[in-house]
Amino acid sequence: MTEKHRIDLHTPLSDNEVVKLRIGDLVYVSGALYTARDAAHKRMWETVSAGGDPPFDPAGQIVYYVGPTPAKPGRPIGSAGPTTASRMDPYAPLLIERGLKGMIGKGRRSEEVRTAMQKYKCVYFGAVEGTAAMIADCVLSAELIAYEDLDAEAIRRLFVKDFPVIVVNDVVGGDLYEEGRRAYQRPRPQ
């Protein structure tokens, strides 16, 4: 692997932009992101299962797995680091089938999610856990759009500028956690 130059993407994303991305690519995301974590995903799943529509149209969009802390006065958002994506795995294919183009979180995804990503052309980006100050600095505005009663877990539309993420799972089945480690692991001398 060689040093990658940055790729700038602005939401909404097209299939054409998404299929070019490969694991390890450094991407700076600008535009709208939708925040949703455990409770919001569960509620969207219930709505859609009952024949309704999710509270935003996922086509071309990116969902960010985050539950931000309250904002200091004068700031759009508090700490907004990524949360563990695997907890959203049971619900993720639902949005992917409806045209979701990206997810931002941390940690491994399930086989089902990775398969859906390949089939419907969606990528999974990793944000670095614990870089809450840097990520909050990329957030220009935050607007509540659904499930206000869920508080930190409500769905918000964030406008971000140059949010740095790395492609962890791409549309050709690549997995940075597996392939990255394989490239650098040294066998133990016997």
Added chain:
Amino acid sequence: MREIQVQEIIPAVRQLCLDANYELRSDTVEAYRRALEVEESPAGREVLRQLLRNAEIAKEQKVPFCQDTGYAVLFIELGQEVHIAGGSFYEALHEGVRQGYAQGYLRKSLVRSPIERVNTGDNTPAIINIEIVPGDTFKVSLLVKGAGCDNVSALRMFTPAEGLEQAKQFIVDTVERAGPNASPPMVIGVGIGGPFAQAALLAQKALIWPIGKPNLDPALAQLEDELMERINDLGIGPAGYGGRITILGIHVESFATHIASFPVAVNIDCHSHRGKEVAL
């Protein structure tokens, strides 16, 4: 006899909580820089650059660099010539933490019981370890302990026959199992010896040791070097994206143990290795 008022202790502890959460330990920042020099993986290098940038922004804007502002663990060196006056010493320490977390917009991350799980509302109680030392020194060190990495820490009681080789394998395996979920590059505290509980305390205390400073005991320093190499050979890398730097440092604390025991505790800290100390 030197007298210290609890009214001086409260603001000192409050400030420790703010500083520790807004400004990364200088040895952690130095360790990121050294890691960036040796890391070969492009994704790993990017993660290290982001960590450095995050630390700068947090310091500049006075915001916590990680949303998990953790459990406040205090290590106190109390000179036996010091008299704490004006109120309860323990309460002053808790009050300092309470004020720091309230005023600093730091997340309150503690629940009253593991079963009922009701938030205590003010990030107390603090964990307080007091060591009585000669003279009239008064030093407080704060370790901010996040949960993601604490959750993958481990303790095992080996027998003397199983010995050092198995202990080493256990330490390496514990870090491997922690993997990307513990937010690598990690910092590792190891405690060997004592009875059961002592090993865990030693492992936790090992985390306040400066990163990269060799052990004063040459045999333990050699053990640390070997473990550092074996763990970094795992290839997990920054954020688990693959790379040469899986841990920034490892420190081993050793203590007397029973003739029938070989306790080993491994306490893992994430890349946001935070702490601060103050002397009054």
